Amino acid sequence: MTRSFSNSKLRSAVDIAVRIMAAVVWNMAPFGRRVAVVSWKFCAPYRVDLTVRQKALTNGDSTVKDMNRTVVFKVKGFFPYRRVLLESPGNSLVSMQKKMMSVNSRWRVYRGDSSNSKDLLFSVKKSSPMQFKTELHVFLAANTNEKACDFKIKGSYFARSCTIYFGESKTIIAQMSRQDKVRVTVHPNVDYAFVVALIVIFDEINRE
Template sequence: MEFPTIVSPQYCSPEHVKLSVAKHLVDFNHGNFVITDSNGTTLFKLDHKKVMLRELTVLRDGGDCPVVSIHKKAISLHDTYQVYRGESHQELFTVKDKHMRDGNEETYEVQLEGAPEPQFEVKGDFVRRNYQIIFDGTTIVAEVAKKHFSITSFLTGKNKYGVTINPNVDQAFIAAVVTVMEAIHNEGKEKDGKGDKSSSDSD
């Protein structure tokens, strides 16, 4: 099954790719959110000049060029996030809460701009960072798994988890979806008054 290129073919690899997501436990809203490859090279990071969920958030590459920008739709029956190319007004896709819950498992839909219906589902346990991004109902294109805290992560105050992306899948698209999921989880903790030190972050 051919996977659509959503952001750019430059972010596609013919091999499996393993990325690491790291965020400071306290400072996620200030942009200390970085996605690196297996060599530790920064691929994507949040624009530290923006405030997550309160205005446009820009996901930049390692050279500080804007890749996508993310905006939460203010008036919507569902939690809806709109993702644009770079810092333009060209919408690429939306992420929307499907309002399906089975215990700790939730489901979100991803609909590409111009498509008649959602092509992707994001399903799993977002609190524990264990979820899958599924294309066309059956094909898993990326999996997110929480990594256990290490002494290094404890000392640096960083929380890390991994993302495994299948061959020929747009890594920038996956990074944008992961960023939205992180934003949703972070906002949920703020609403609950738990902050980023919530015990829900532990396995």
């Protein structure tokens, strides 16, 4: 007997399969598997330490450097709520755009300079509209039903610190802290361009 699937059931099955594959890959990250959201080339086999310095009197412009003080990324701010992450040569990696009139302060992140839905990489939003401490949920583009987040950010804007977790687990993939400057520690095999984009959005949401 032949069984047929409706389009909605097929999409649901594909969505579940994608999420299972993503979960397997991300859970294996601490054991040497490279994982990426922006690009594989930003997955280092060792811990990556970065500093973020925001320029005064600018609309969100920032510079990201490694421990050798080499510029790794630049963040360009555009009014009203758009940020672009660039490699040091000036190549646009991702564009971050806030969804207007969003109760949960949703930001969408696209590949390059695009704002086309086909280039969507992930989105970030508050876990709830009212918060005493910041908790953000991150959804990859394939996670269309958003029943469970793919990553979670917990932190305190006043302490300028946060921790990024894989999904609902306690597995940490990156952390941000502030001493004399904002420092970001990215765990081995984790896409540090993705992490920097999350830190930018964390900062923007907390400034609202």
